[in-house]
Amino acid sequence: xxxxxxxxxxxxxxxxxxxxxxxxxxxxxxxxxxxxxxxxxxxxxxxxxxxxxxxxxxxxxxxxxxxxxxxxxxxxxxxxxxxxxxxxxxxxxxxxxxxxxxxxxxxxxxxxxxxxxxxxxxxxxxxxxxxxxxxxxxxxxxxxxxxxxxxxxxxxxxxxxxxxxxxxxxxxxxxxxxxxxxxxxxxxxxxxxxxxxxxxxxxxxxxxxxxxxxxxxxxxxxxxxxxxxxxxxxxxxxxxxxxxxxxxxxxxxxxxxxxxxxxxxxxxxxxxxxxxxxxxxxxxxxxxxxxxxxxxxxxxxxxxxxxxxxxxxxxxxxxxxxxxxxxxxxxxxxxxxxxxxxxxxxxxxxxxxxxxxxxxxxxxxxxxxxxxxxxxxxxxxxxxxxxxxxxxxxxxxxxxxx
Numbered sequence: 001x002x003x004x005x006x007x008x009x010x011x012x013x014x015x016x017x018x019x020x021x022x023x024x025x026x027x028x029x030x031x032x033x034x035x036x037x038x039x040x041x042x043x044x045x046x047x048x049x050x051x052x053x054x055x056x057x058x059x060x061x062x063x064x065x066x067x068x069x070x071x072x073x074x075x076x077x078x079x080x081x082x083x084x085x086x087x088x089x090x091x092x093x094x095x096x097x098x099x100x101x102x103x104x105x106x107x108x109x110x111x112x113x114x115x116x117x118x119x120x121x122x123x124x125x126x127x128x129x130x131x132x133x134x135x136x137x138x139x140x141x142x143x144x145x146x147x148x149x150x151x152x153x154x155x156x157x158x159x160x161x162x163x164x165x166x167x168x169x170x171x172x173x174x175x176x177x178x179x180x181x182x183x184x185x186x187x188x189x190x191x192x193x194x195x196x197x198x199x200x201x202x203x204x205x206x207x208x209x210x211x212x213x214x215x216x217x218x219x220x221x222x223x224x225x226x227x228x229x230x231x232x233x234x235x236x237x238x239x240x241x242x243x244x245x246x247x248x249x250x251x252x253x254x255x256x257x258x259x260x261x262x263x264x265x266x267x268x269x270x271x272x273x274x275x276x277x278x279x280x281x282x283x284x285x286x287x288x289x290x291x292x293x294x295x296x297x298x299x300x301x302x303x304x305x306x307x308x309x310x311x312x313x314x315x316x317x318x319x320x321x322x323x324x325x326x327x328x329x330x331x332x333x334x335x336x337x338x339x340x341x342x343x344x345x346x347x348x349x350x351x352x353x354x355x356x357x358x359x360x361x362x363x364x365x366x367x368x369x370x371x372x373x374x375x376x377x378x379x380x381x382x383x384x385x386x387x388x389x390x391x392x393x394x395x396x397x398x399x400x401x402x
Contacts, residue, residue, distance in 0.1 A: 009053035047121040065091035146199035165218040168252035
């Protein structure tokens with residue numbers, strides 16, 4: 001494999017000293033920069049080993065280590081300086097060499113650093129594949145295929161009998177447009193542990209899986225995250241326990257939207273029924289609010305997925321008090337129907353059909369019903385239910401998109 005090494009120094013003698021010691025091959029590439037050049041050349045440092053000459057440039061080196069924190073970096077100094085070495089390690093230095101370093105130790109440090117650089121290069125390569133398949137975000141550790149990931153993690157949690165907590169995190173409909181792209185995920189990632197898992201299930205909406213965690217600690221984590229985000233966001237939190245993936249998702253989403261609705265819904269007026277003494281007027285107002293909520297969400301979901309799921313078509317129909325969204329695959333059909341019987345509740349019925357032969361052993365998820373009070377039907381909750389419906393169709397129906 002070809003090695004790429006970048007040397008940074010304002011002293012030309014450093015280049016003359018260090019290059020012969022690197023035992024370079026013909027295929028290796030070495031670049032020389034001075035300190036002032038590095039910020040504008042930063043894009044060239046990807047998948048490289050950086051070696052910085054800190055002699056008489058200690059403060060500049062510490063500042064540079066902060067800039068190149070994700071790049072494997074070795075610091076060189078002609079004189080040993082323990083205090084500076086400790087500062088450099090804390091700033092992200094990978095290794096330290098000096099005139100006192102033997103050739104054997106020098107080669108071992110360089111080889112180890114080059115191996116680490118190769119590991120990062122390979123990791124970036126696989127990350128690009130996952131990103132192109134929309135399984136992970138391009139710049140952060142945020143997973144998109146949360147269904148199979150949750151199945152795998154819940155199985156491990158159950159087998160090892162450990163505590164774990166799932167969060168559903170989302171802004172409300174008013175604040176989600178005020179947030180910067182990736183703002184929520186960036187803040188979350190800076191405040192969770194490496195073994196915690198962040199998953200994206202819709203725009204600006206996330207599942208966060210916290211391992212070896214109870215509800216009390218999860219609430220502390222959430223409070224810290226919430227205080228760092230300028231706009232109001234909400235969370236539904238529940239322990240994993242002995243629950244299936246869909247059970248725990250339903251639980252955290254219900255708690256999430258309870259929190260959202262608590263802020264958004266006005267206090268109930270006990271005399272509100274008298275204001276709708278005219279049933280026709282009440283029905284007209286009810287259907288108007290129903291369409292105002294359902295129509296834009298159905299349309300957005302249809303536009304989001306149509307043409308992006310190979311072999312799958314999404315169509316939707318909305319009439320007075322009834323809304324239907326269908327996912328039509330090669331052999332399967334998923335139907336989500338919203339109805340408002342008696343104008344006193346909202347039923348969301350999900351079912352699946354297929355046109356395969358009766359002898360086919362393919363299994364389908366069971367039909368299910370979600371019942372809401374009319375006041376609970378809001379755009380964010382409906383969007384979440386539709387995202388779950390589509391994810392379930394793709395994963396649990398075992399749809400083959402090859």
